[in-house]
């Protein structure tokens with residue numbers, strides 16, 4: 001085995017030399033635009049060129065950094081795989097130099113055609129390298145992409161192994177805990193999913209928040225997500241009793257309850273000023289099962305009946321988001337709203353994509369992966385894939401999310417092109433956008449990590465703009481928004497229309513003042529200032 005590997009190594013070194021010579025001759029003779037310098041050139045934010053590192057595929061190790069620079073370590077560099085050269089030869093994406101005055105300072109990714117070509121290139125040849133570790137990694141790369149008879153389990157292990165090499169992540173514990181968060185009590189991991197402790201690269205966690213009247217969305221969402229969910233439920237005062245009943249109903253009685261038991265971890269939070277009379281201990285709370293002949297506590301209920309509404313409390317949306325997020329055990333997380341259903345198969349395809357570590361993933365900037373969001377009318381089924389979505393869009397039965405409420409908050413860069421592009425087998429980056437220009441108020445929903453800034457807990461759902469300040473932080477930290485091509489979210493059927501709500505409008509005005517006068521100056525100190533960024 002060892003001698004065979006040695007032999008392979010020698011062979012690959014020979015191939016390397018040949019490839020190097022080939023490139024050199026191209027540089028000298030053809031005077032082409034091949035850059036062999038360091039691949040991560042500091043880029044002017046307004047003149048971003050596509051750096052598609054065909055010549056030098058460096059590996060990036062991310063470290064969670066509190067400041068705006070994500071530290072990048074370059075592992076031993078790999079030589080180009082022959083098939084990359086074949087593509088880059090005449091398919092090199094055009095370098096787009098955008099004018100400083102152009103509002104939208106996005107830049108082009110490889111054309112769709114070239115992306116598709118990359119996908120179709122079978123990786124027949126092991127990428128070769130100089131150092132032992134890299135060879136090991138390369139053999140792994142070859143193994144998954146060529147070996148047809150590979151079992152799913154091995155492939156999953158392999159993806160995890162590759163992700164471990166690329167990113168730094170730590171497994172977390174999974175213990176119930178009573179913690180304080182400002183004025184609030186948090187029952188973290190109060191009712192836990194059966195999956196037990198998770199390895200950080202095993203899967204992705206869907207992070208969300210709600211009160212119990214929204215729990216009818218949980219199973220439809222889980223049927224599509226089919227992976228761990230961490231949900232924080234706001235349950236002040238007498239809302240706690242029906243909240244616990246609703247959880248029991250979902251775990252014991254509802255069709256699809258096995259998904260709830262398998263994947264869903266519930267956290268509860270409430271203000272100390274609105275204590276429930278009694279809080280069951282986490283290990284006793286499920287002792288008494290739900291009577292499944294009774295309807296669920298969330299059938300036919302309106303928010304007017306909530307303790308929270310009767311006491312005129314605001315919904316502390318970002319405390320819910322942060323609470324559910326901090327409890328999640330996976331490296332990658334999707335912080336979403338429970339009424340937004342992802343397309344099935346997303347988790348696995350996303351992890352595969354990250355493990356492939358294609359060129360966009362190797363870019364130096366911190367990055368998140370937004371999902372375009374859509375609404376469908378109340379008579380339509382939620383589309384299961386992009387092809388079905390496109391059918392509905394064509395018939396006018398689906399529209400981009402909040403098109404009629406706040407188009408610029410949820411509009412996605414290149415959305416027309418996105419909607420027009422056909423579905424492909426794999427998941428890839430469709431376009432890299434920034435939160436500037438037309439998209440300066442964008443509140444994207446994305447797959448990110450625990451390194452991303454938290455949500456400001458002074459903001460409420462009623463006051464609106466609850467993700468705005470986090471968006472500013474991302475912009476100031478120079479995040480890239482790497483939009484996924486075949487992934488999307490669909491709101492629970494029914495298209496929203498703009499309703500007049502004077503009370504909420506007043507609160508929103510107050511919130512805007514809070515953001516402008518207090519939060520924004522704080523964020524400028526913490527995250528810095530960057531041209532084009534705004535709250």
Ligand SMILES: *[C@@H]1O[C@H](CO)[C@@H](O)[C@H](O)[C@H]1NC(C)=O
Nearest residue numbers: 139140142143144147154158
């Ligand atoms: C492919 O992976 C399997 C299982 O991980 C391993 O036993 C085998 O040696 C690998 N193949 C090559 C060519 O390294």
Ligand SMILES: *[C@@H]1O[C@H](CO)[C@@H](O)[C@H](O)[C@H]1NC(C)=O
Nearest residue numbers: 288289290291292293294295
């Ligand atoms: C469950 O609820 C049904 C309907 O109200 C009732 O008839 C039944 O007695 C209840 N079962 C138990 C065990 O409480």
Ligand SMILES: *[C@@H]1O[C@H](CO)[C@@H](O)[C@H](O)[C@H]1NC(C)=O
Nearest residue numbers: 295296298299300301302305
């Ligand atoms: C829902 O509530 C309304 C009024 O409270 C009642 O008339 C209706 O029958 C209820 N529907 C169901 C399915 O329970």
Ligand SMILES: *[C@@H]1O[C@H](CO)[C@@H](O)[C@H](O)[C@H]1NC(C)=O
Nearest residue numbers: 112113116387420421422423
């Ligand atoms: C997209 O798919 C449709 C239907 O399968 C096909 O007719 C069309 O040519 C495809 N478009 C592109 C750009 O591949």
